[in-house]
Amino acid sequence: MKEEQISNNELAAMVKRGFDETATKADLADVKTDLMSVKTDLVGVEKRLTQRIEILEHRVLNKHSTRIDILEDNMRQVKTKLGIA
Secondary structure (H helix, E strand, O other): OOOOOOOHHHHHHHHHHHHHOOOOHHHHHHHHHHHHHHHHHHHHHHHHHHHHHHHHHHHHHHHHHHHHHHHHHHHHHHHHHHOOO
């Protein structure tokens, strides 16, 4: 098999294309800024979700507490009518 000869100019052009496609420090700084913005947004979303979950938990617990109170009152009435209490 015959080996292909690459000229210095061709090699230089290949190296240049490789460096042209490499991210610059400015590109990386832009990516870092974008990631920080996303992180800030996610922290805000997390806080809002946590608040909503706490509100929902409070509502559910209050509703269950009210239902339990009603059931206990009904049981007292039944026991009283049956003469058990």
